[in-house]
Amino acid sequence: MSEPGSVLDAQVTALEDVVETSREARCHQLLEDAKRGVQETVKRAHRENRARMHAAIEAQRKGMEETLAATRARLAxxxxQRQQQADKERLDHAWARLGKVLLERWQDADIRRQWILGLVEEALAHxxxxxxxxxxxxxxxxAELASMNERIAEHCGGEPADFVxxxxxxxxxxxxxxxxxxxxxxxxLLTDRNRVEAELLAMLRANDEDVSKT
Known part of the structure; x- marks a missing residue:
């Protein structure tokens, strides 16, 4: 028969073993939880760092694109402006010569004949x-219009033109x-300067294209 003291000691020892085992298990669990917590914290920090880095890179890329677009727009x-200034200078030069050129063409008999006959044809039509x-x-x-007198009179109900x-x-x-x-x-012909300049500019640019192709 066991001594009461021996039984109690055994029970105490067993209880101590249970407590120790529980303590070790609890410590192990706490340690594992702490490790997982640290790992999650590290992962989260990495994710946040990557996100911040990505955001910074995107912001930098967007800023560079905006700067590039602004630079392109400024250059354009x-x-x-340079083209407009060049066009203005060319048009001013052409306009200054245009009246003189037309007067010179009027002095050329063949050109003058084409001029007045074309004008009369347009008048007959409109x-x-x-x-x-x-x-x-x-x-x-x-008398330079003699060849058109009959057609003019016919158009005007038999009335000849009055030259003034x-x-x-x-x-x-x-x-x-x-x-x-x-x-x-x-x-x-030079009354509508805007129209004349537009036609002149179109002719000048067409001539530039022809020259560039040669």
């Missing part, structure tokens, strides 16, 4: 059948019928 604006008044520069011989010399006219003809007018004088 400067190029347009002016009403009222009697015509043809205003011309001093020194112009109405005008001191202000330098070159070309101005044909008036009723309330309508077809102005083929130098002054009339």
């Amino acid at each position: 604006t400067r190029a347009r 002016l009403p059948g009222d009697p015509w008044r043809i205003e011309h520069p001093l020194g112009f011989d109405p 010399a005008r001191e202000v006219a330098r070159a070309g003809l101005r044909i008036v019928a009723g309330g309508a007018c077809l102005d083929g004088t130098v002054e009339g």
Whole structure:
């Protein structure tokens, strides 16, 4: 028969073993939890660092793209401004010569004939059948339109054209019928400067393209 003290000691020892085992298990669990916590913290820190780095790279890339776009826009604006300035200088030069060139062409008999015949054809197509008044520069011989007199009279109900010399006219003809007018004088041709400059610019650029192809 066991001694009561021995039994109690055994129970105490067993209890101590259980407590120790539980303590070790608990410590192991706490250690594992701590390790996992550290690992999660490290992973989270890495994720956050990667996210911050990605955001920083994206912000830098976006900033570079915006800077590049702004630079391109600025360069394009400067190029347009240079082109506009060059166009203006060319047009100013061309405009200064245009009136003189037209006067010189009027002095050429063949060119003058094409000029006035083309103008009369346009008048026959667009002016009403009222009697015509043809205003011309001093020194112009109405006989230059002799070949068109019959057609003009037919268009005007048998009425011949009335030729009137005008001191202000330098070159070309101005044909008036009723309330309508077809102005083929130098002054009339150059009245709409915007239109003339647009046509001149188109011609200049077309010439530039032709030159660049040769």
